[in-house]
Amino acid sequence: MSLREAKKQLVGEEILNAAERLFRERGFSRTTMAAIAGEACVSRQTLVNYFGTKEEILAAIGNNWLRCELEKTRRRLVQGTGSESPVGRIRQGIRLLARAVSQDREFMRLVYERSGAMLPRRSTGTHSGANNGWEQGFNLYAGLYRAAQERREIHRELDPDKLAEMTFAVQFVAIHTWLTGFWRRRESLEKKLLSEFDVLLHGATVRAADD
Numbered sequence: 001m002s003l004r005e006a007k008k009q010l011v012g013e014e015i016l017n018a019a020e021r022l023f024r025e026r027g028f029s030r031t032t033m034a035a036i037a038g039e040a041c042v043s044r045q046t047l048v049n050y051f052g053t054k055e056e057i058l059a060a061i062g063n064n065w066l067r068c069e070l071e072k073t074r075r076r077l078v079q080g081t082g083s084e085s086p087v088g089r090i091r092q093g094i095r096l097l098a099r100a101v102s103q104d105r106e107f108m109r110l111v112y113e114r115s116g117a118m119l120p121r122r123s124t125g126t127h128s129g130a131n132n133g134w135e136q137g138f139n140l141y142a143g144l145y146r147a148a149q150e151r152r153e154i155h156r157e158l159d160p161d162k163l164a165e166m167t168f169a170v171q172f173v174a175i176h177t178w179l180t181g182f183w184r185r186r187e188s189l190e191k192k193l194l195s196e197f198d199v200l201l202h203g204a205t206v207r208a209a210d211d
């Protein structure tokens with residue numbers, strides 16, 4: 001990374017840190033772009049060169065959070081004990097994500113409701129995408145599903161990449177409904193995610209042997 005690129009990245013990080021402080025202190029609606037520029041010690045034009053709207057800034061904050069959490073999860077699971085089954089390690093990853101979201105529920109609700117964060121997207125921008133985190137997460141889960149197939153825990157004919165994608169899809173829709181109180185059910189996020197993962201894992205189709 002060149003000196004110019006490093007400086008640009010540093011300014012972008014300062015903007016995101018300043019914006020997050022203001023969003024938490026004042027709330028999203030009462031925080032202006034001018035206030036963010038002042039807090040970050042940059043001009044309004046410099047801010048707009050990096051992020052055009054508050055929603056873009058919030059999305060970048062959410063994407064950075066996701067990338068960090070997925071990387072922490074990846075490290076934890078890679079360091080898992082050899083006695084843990086691949087499926088058990090996926091469940092542990094789900095637990096870790098649920099606990100991270102639960103610890104910062106109000107801010108995560110803001111991120112989900114007011115930005116396009118938490119959705120996988122390709123991006124060449126420095127701050128606008130979390131594709132590296134998503135790719136790492138997908139690759140990790142797909143690898144665990146392949147290991148589960150080798151141990152005959154998962155049907156071999158199933159595509160591990162699709163299983164990984166479905167696992168992420170279930171998680172993030174379930175997180176959204178939990179954060180927003182969509183179903184008005186009182187249950188922990190960890191319990192919700194694990195129960196829905198079990199439905200995905202075991203399926204809903206009645207087999208002849210189950211009749």
